[in-house]
Amino acid sequence: MTSVTLGAGAAHATDTQTLRSGQAFYQSACAQCHGIDAKGGGPLANVLTAKPTDLTTMSRRNGGQFPFYEAFKMIEGRTAVPAHGTREMPAWGAILEIEQRGQPQGTSPSTYVYGRISELLVYLESVQQR
Ligand code: HEC
Structure with missing residues (x-):
């Protein structure tokens, strides 16, 4: 990457990094x-009811x-209750909190x-069909 100014280059590097970890x-x-x-057709899709x-x-x-807030709540999974049916989508907030225990001290759950869900959202926004 050839950056023109330090500011723009740094911002670009951060975005790319966020996108990569989200991906x-x-x-x-x-x-x-x-x-x-x-697009919804992963190998496990066939065994799910929803x-x-x-x-x-x-x-x-x-x-x-892009519905950042709604998507955040859906992925985090504890604040949003699906309008109908049973929830088959795992609640990632709880899973990530367990993962956080392995992180350096000082990072609050x-x-x-x-941060992790935000990275995902940056990635998901990048794959939206126009
Ligand atoms: C075990 C299968 C499964 C996995 C793994 C999974 N999902 Fe889901 N997801 C679903 C299902 C099924 C739905 C439809 C709603 C429901 O029944 O829970 C859904 C719905 C969603 C929605 C709501 C979309 C909308 O527009 O209504 C988002 C956002 C989402 N998933 C993101 C993710 C992200 C990000 C991950 C990975 C961190 C993930 N899902 C992992 C099964 C899964």
Whole structure:
């Protein structure tokens, strides 16, 4: 990468890094249900009662705006109750809190969970169909 100014270069590097960790997290934790292309056809989709949502149409289904807050709540999983049916989507907030225990001291559980889910959202926003 050739950066023009330090400021812009640093911001770009951070974005790329966030996107990459979001993508890595997605591939290890979400793709088995939502599919590697995020369109809902992962290998586990067949054994679930509810169909994993096509995550590339979240903006389209929300009037062209990526629904950060709604998606955050859905992924975090403890504040949002699905409108109908049973919830098959794991609640990642609780899982991430357990993962946080292996992190260096000083990272609070809520900061860690917020950061990890935010990275995912940055990645998911990048795969939205226009
Ligand atoms: C065990 C399968 C499974 C895994 C793993 C999974 N999901 Fe889901 N997800 C679902 C299902 C099924 C739904 C549909 C709602 C329901 O029944 O829970 C859903 C719904 C969602 C929604 C709501 C989409 C909308 O527009 O309504 C989001 C966002 C989402 N998942 C993101 C993720 C992310 C991010 C991960 C990885 C951290 C993930 N999911 C992992 C099964 C899964």
